Amino acid sequence: MDLNVTYRTDSRNVPAVRKASLKIPKGRIIALVGESGSGKSTLLMAIARLLPPGTEMEGSIKVDQRELSRMGEKELSEYRWKKIALILQGSMNCLTPVLRIGQQIEEVLEFHLELKGASLRKRSGELLLESGLDPSYAMRFPHEISGGQKQRAAIAMALACDPPFLLADEPTTALDVITQSEIISMLEGTVRSRNMGMLLVTHDIALASSVGDELVVMKEGRIVEKGEPRDIISSPSHPHTSELIGALQKVEGGMPDE
Amino acid sequence: MNDPSMAIRIKDLGITFSSRRTGYVDALRGVSLELEKGATIALVGESGSGKTTLLRAILGLVRPNMGKIILLGKDMEAPSPQELVSLRRKCGYIPQDPYGCLPPTLNVLQAVTEPFFIVNGRKELHQGKEKAKILLKEVGLNDRTLWNSRVRTSLSGGQRQRVSIARALVLDPMILMADEPTSMQDASTRGEIIGILKRHVHRGMALVFVTHDLFLARASAERIMVLYKGLPCEEGPSGRIIDDPLHPYTRSLLAASPRLGKKISSGITGKTTDPPVPEGCPFQPLCPIATEECRKAPYLRQVKGRKVACWKIRE
Numbered sequence: 001m002d003l004n005v006t007y008r009t010d011s012r013n014v015p016a017v018r019k020a021s022l023k024i025p026k027g028r029i030i031a032l033v034g035e036s037g038s039g040k041s042t043l044l045m046a047i048a049r050l051l052p053p054g055t056e057m058e059g060s061i062k063v064d065q066r067e068l069s070r071m072g073e074k075e076l077s078e079y080r081w082k083k084i085a086l087i088l089q090g091s092m093n094c095l096t097p098v099l100r101i102g103q104q105i106e107e108v109l110e111f112h113l114e115l116k117g118a119s120l121r122k123r124s125g126e127l128l129l130e131s132g133l134d135p136s137y138a139m140r141f142p143h144e145i146s147g148g149q150k151q152r153a154a155i156a157m158a159l160a161c162d163p164p165f166l167l168a169d170e171p172t173t174a175l176d177v178i179t180q181s182e183i184i185s186m187l188e189g190t191v192r193s194r195n196m197g198m199l200l201v202t203h204d205i206a207l208a209s210s211v212g213d214e215l216v217v218m219k220e221g222r223i224v225e226k227g228e229p230r231d232i233i234s235s236p237s238h239p240h241t242s243e244l245i246g247a248l249q250k251v252e253g254g255m256p257d258e
Numbered sequence: 259m260n261d262p263s264m265a266i267r268i269k270d271l272g273i274t275f276s277s278r279r280t281g282y283v284d285a286l287r288g289v290s291l292e293l294e295k296g297a298t299i300a301l302v303g304e305s306g307s308g309k310t311t312l313l314r315a316i317l318g319l320v321r322p323n324m325g326k327i328i329l330l331g332k333d334m335e336a337p338s339p340q341e342l343v344s345l346r347r348k349c350g351y352i353p354q355d356p357y358g359c360l361p362p363t364l365n366v367l368q369a370v371t372e373p374f375f376i377v378n379g380r381k382e383l384h385q386g387k388e389k390a391k392i393l394l395k396e397v398g399l400n401d402r403t404l405w406n407s408r409v410r411t412s413l414s415g416g417q418r419q420r421v422s423i424a425r426a427l428v429l430d431p432m433i434l435m436a437d438e439p440t441s442m443q444d445a446s447t448r449g450e451i452i453g454i455l456k457r458h459v460h461r462g463m464a465l466v467f468v469t470h471d472l473f474l475a476r477a478s479a480e481r482i483m484v485l486y487k488g489l490p491c492e493e494g495p496s497g498r499i500i501d502d503p504l505h506p507y508t509r510s511l512l513a514a515s516p517r518l519g520k521k522i523s524s525g526i527t528g529k530t531t532d533p534p535v536p537e538g539c540p541f542q543p544l545c546p547i548a549t550e551e552c553r554k555a556p557y558l559r560q561v562k563g564r565k566v567a568c569w570k571i572r573e
Contacts (some may be wrong), residue, residue, distance in 0.1 A: 245518065
């Protein structure tokens, strides 16, 4: 509620998020859009409590009635796996290159849920399948699979502890449209079937409007518009939203020659 | 063969890579393409379709196993080193990865001036700098303190990409190979960059634009070639391909593209492993209309004002 985040640099303080309020109910997909520097990723990172040290944060973030800003590191580490799942654009590059995909998922299950033996194998196979990978991929190393498949493996890890919330920051931006559509539908299906709440951060207003139950537009750290995607697209109330839509339509409709 | 109006002429190009796990992989199979000076074409397809390999082959960075490439009238089969240098000076290249392609020790202005300096020498340095400044302003990097800061330490991905675009244009190339040049840009900047490229096309530059986004392809080029697993499956005027796609692969690409307020289709779902590339049409394992006939390799045929490589599509 009314969240402010300010980055400190050597020379000045840069406000990145100003008075932002947002609710992520379970079973709903909130799509947050804005251009580079609008503060959308900062807002997501604040919810994950992953802002760089020295960043000032005011306001409150509550997850299941618990205030996040008062949690200690130990509690936070628990919270980050069991309460929220985090998927970033670069998640696919965060896999350990020297471990097989299956080992990496099993590591999470073993550490956080204390699963062992056959139930461990079984659960990691289920997670792979849920993320759209054949369980045989457990034996592969990250360098043996494509970017889209690595992103799926990272999603399987994020979902391992059955968290009620999913934070996704440009999860498909580095992927081609076919892979993107497959991963987005997979995430959509997972969020619905597990009744999770999801925050999807993207610069692509077309993607946001097609996936989100609610569309939130940010500019210069402020939330300038939120509501039903259909209403916003047909009659945007903030000029910045119109700009975003206009810029997209210019490319979508084929640009006239100058 | 030596038509002076022709920028690029490619005939039956084939490139094979060998990999330890899968053996030989055909990155490109039987690709033919002709591009006149001042003309534009977009290469479209998913990751691994061969778009980047085609671009690199045209520049002589990958050696083909089969076929012929004629670049500005010169056969690329075995160019002399001098010929290669003079050809490459006429070809601008915007590589896909702006993190790997800019000299880390230079500042922004130096990075854009460098190609000009290498070609024209110290005497013209002033002129090169002025040109670089104009280009930097065009791509939206107006901040003079940014010009003097190092590429490596102070630029975002999107900014690097714009430096890379300015750098590719500083020699006024005859041909520009642009590999996903706007992938890290906001929608508004994307439109501006396409506008800049189009101005260069108007002065006679040929443009090869690589993207996986069909709509961006239409906005940037008058013709589109759709590639799948190294094989051209549909080629023709951009408008025609987007308004009425014929090849089943082009259709699934279009259905997967996010549009304002419309649900995106789940594309080709249900696959949890990479299907092996079969004999004949490579798209048959995922194709909704494939039959026995598709085990024979299709070739590009003229259908409804464009070329399609699919047995099931008829006039």
